[in-house]
Amino acid sequence: MKILHAKQLKEADEYTIKRQQLSSWQLMERAATQLFEWLHNRLQQSPVTIHLFCGTGNNGGDGLALARLLLEQQYPVKVYVVNFSEQRSTDFLINYNKLKELNHWPELLKADDALPELPPQDIIVDAIFGQGLNRPAEDWVAAIIQHINASKAFTLAVDVPSGMYLDQVPKEQDAVVQANHTLSFQVAKLPFFLPQTGIFTDTWELLDIGLDAQYLQEVTTDMHLIGAMEVLQFYKPRKRFSHKNTYGHVLVIGGSYGKMGAPMLSAEAAMNAGAGLVTAYIPKCGYQIFQTALPEVMVLTSRHEEYISEIEFDLKPTVVAFGPGANTKEVTIRAFRAFLESNTLTLVVDADGLNILAQHQGLLSLLPAKTILTPHPGELKRLIGAWEDDFDKLAKAKAFAAQYDLVLVLKDAYTITVCEGQLYVNTTGNPGMATAGSGDTLTGIIAGLVAQQYDPLQAALFGVYLHGKAGDLSVEKNSYQALTATEIIDFIGDAYLSLFEG
Ligand SMILES: NC(=O)C1=CN([C@@H]2O[C@H](COP(=O)(O)OP(=O)(O)OC[C@H]3O[C@@H](n4cnc5c(N)ncnc54)[C@H](O)[C@@H]3O)[C@@H](O)[C@H]2O)[C@@H](O)CC1
Ligand SMILES: [K+]
Incomplete structure (x- = not known):
């Protein structure tokens, strides 16, 4: 199996959208549906509170779409938008509005805001940063990550633990979410396999979101995963x-x-x-x-x-x-x-x-x-x-x-x-x-x-x-x-x- 670079993962997205005649929102919906099914299969409607921390890019968009699917099935859900940027991605905004249509208003977290209590029996979904991280998080965002890490609640990361880069080691270890499990989209990411970065998630697995098969087959890469x-x-x-x-x-x-x-x-x-x-x-x-x-x-x-x-x-x-x-x-x-x-x-x-x-x-x-x-x-x-x-x-x-x-x-x-x-x-x-x-x-x-x-x-x-x-x-x-x-x-x-x- 191929391991791809961030640029290629973006390309895979674009090809998929073009060849399958999807909107980028629909692709995000696929991803969110896979995340939902993973959780729903395990929770079977048990009333566990799920805290979703969402950034303002597409990783956050995944989190918001997941929150909607969970709400539709009556799961107790608390949604926090880690408001690190006013430049919100289009699909973040679409999902933000859809959530509001369900009469659910996410809590906006800014610098100096009090942080929510995260009891050990609850579940945390980390959708703050995904592959788009390109610089260290600001101190107040890092403080939210530390707050998540201090909780004993099971932490599920979306795509990658927030704060993890695909091509470098984070300078500050405690500005990275320490996930119990990561649900990553389609393709394995190199940092999962390296001693300095693999430590940010105990386990991980790939969710198939139907990225364009032809692109995945034809793309040439210098990183390969070797299995049976x-x-x-x-x-x-x-x-x-x-x-x-x-x-x-x-x-x-x-x-x-x-x-x-x-x-x-x-x-x-x-x-x-x-x-x-x-x-x-x-x-x-x-x-x-x-x-x-x-x-x-x-x-x-x-x-x-x-x-x-x-x-x-x-x-x-x-x-x-x-x-x-x-x-x-x-x-x-x-x-x-x-x-x-x-x-x-x-x-x-x-x-x-x-x-x-x-x-x-x-x-x-x-x-x-x-x-x-x-x-x-x-x-x-x-x-x-x-x-x-x-x-x-x-x-x-x-x-x-x-x-x-x-x-x-x-x-x-x-x-x-x-x-x-x-x-x-x-x-x-x-x-x-x-x-x-x-x-x-x-x-x-x-x-x-x-x-x-x-x-x-x-x-x-x-x-x-x-x-x-x-x-x-x-x-x-x-x-x-x-x-x-x-x-x-x-x-x-x-x-x-x-x-x-x-
Ligand atoms: N094929 C795929 O891989 C798919 C990817 N999707 C999601 O899209 C994510 C990537 O989304 P984005 O590219 O929007 O990026 P992210 O959501 O990871 O990051 C948000 C944006 O914040 C900005 N940023 C980066 N570092 C920052 C920092 N330290 N402080 C403040 N702002 C910062 C960047 O402009 C970045 O685009 C993936 O990780 C995945 O979760 C899914 O929606 C479905 C399809
Ligand atoms: K994440």
């Missing part, structure tokens, strides 16, 4: 007439004394993701434990007992995953450099591999095209330097990925993969996955997919999706707290199966 539908488009079914060599050979290079679990998790995950063969290249001290714990995995050892001292092997892997548990000893760095100088295989680099690249940035130009790097925020900062905010982080990540022709997987609550100027936002995963070894399993899954002939970008997108889905399926049985990396591996199979359910 998207990964199924490049899913490769297993062939009946095939053998283990059909599905490639992953070589996992890593491990050091005390950190042998990391490459074990990667190797096992690569196996479960479907690689034909997996070999681990580790320091000698890990030999026995590897051979005992993972009978499917072949093992080569480096000469040193406790860490990788050279990388020399006499086999032809399809893909190399370097880094899990590898350590950053000088001798390991030298071995990695020598390996990179002659390597042409697709590479996945994680953990200490990323730390080595961050410390020795000259090595970056030795990476083959479309090398997959999988940094968590700390590793990313070491690689690309500090950023001002999440939007700046994405801009810097794009530039870095372009400079070295990388597939850059930015691990986070919503992992974003960056490649050739495009952002791919993953939709699976949960906070239980913030646990030791989770990243090592992701590295293994991605390598396992490259082995099966997915191109590096597809492998990264599919790998991130499967990893998150495995985590989601696992918490259904295990809870967030008890989720471990090993369980993520155990659920890779269920994650595959879930692609074909419903």
Whole structure:
């Protein structure tokens, strides 16, 4: 699914109005009807007081139209117009008049007005600002937002929590509505997925308001949401007439004394993701434990007992995953450099591999095209330097990925993969996955997919999706707290199966 920029969302509106021969008021009515039905389905006429805070633009217009639909069904409704501008939008005015025709007069809120009481059992609808926000709210409007946030009432935001921008982080956090749920129109918004802005709504969902399908299909964007539908488009079914060599050979290079679990998790995950063969290249001290714990995995050892001292092997892997548990000893760095100088295989680099690249940035130009790097925020900062905010982080990540022709997987609550100027936002995963070894399993899954002939970008997108889905399926049985990396591996199979359910 596409994620659109504010300008494109406006265009989608305009095309819809033109092609479906609607008035803009009718489109707003569609939006308000969807909002109404959402609430009505849940409230079933229970007499809960609904406080609607409406701005003077179209977001406010949505709020006023919703208030009318609620009043028509006898819901107790209190409407406040946050009167921040005398320039009221046309559709705001139409809906304002329609409300008055029902003999309902909204309360106008201006600077210094007393604010209404908002008891915890009531519902607040936030329709102050939508996508049109283009500067910080004035102090008295921010005070209304703070008043909403101080209430324990359930807060439902219309389109976006008021104060949230589509393309920047708000300067003042407390001038943004803290929504319990957001009902957003048709298309997902980038700030829902970023750590600094995603915090303004606990949950969100999209309401289909019938925007022009042709426009949505044809518009080109650089932001994409990746779910089951998207990964199924490049899913490769297993062939009946095939053998283990059909599905490639992953070589996992890593491990050091005390950190042998990391490459074990990667190797096992690569196996479960479907690689034909997996070999681990580790320091000698890990030999026995590897051979005992993972009978499917072949093992080569480096000469040193406790860490990788050279990388020399006499086999032809399809893909190399370097880094899990590898350590950053000088001798390991030298071995990695020598390996990179002659390597042409697709590479996945994680953990200490990323730390080595961050410390020795000259090595970056030795990476083959479309090398997959999988940094968590700390590793990313070491690689690309500090950023001002999440939007700046994405801009810097794009530039870095372009400079070295990388597939850059930015691990986070919503992992974003960056490649050739495009952002791919993953939709699976949960906070239980913030646990030791989770990243090592992701590295293994991605390598396992490259082995099966997915191109590096597809492998990264599919790998991130499967990893998150495995985590989601696992918490259904295990809870967030008890989720471990090993369980993520155990659920890779269920994650595959879930692609074909419903
Ligand atoms: N296809 C869609 O996405 C649809 C959008 N609709 C609604 O329209 C909204 C966008 O409406 P608008 O463009 O009118 O904008 P908003 O209602 O978000 O903002 C109101 C206006 O206030 C002004 N403004 C911006 N920042 C301000 C500030 N800090 N203080 C005071 N004034 C400020 C701007 O001129 C802006 O146009 C969407 O968020 C959505 O709720 C719906 O009506 C239905 C269709
Ligand atoms: K809003």
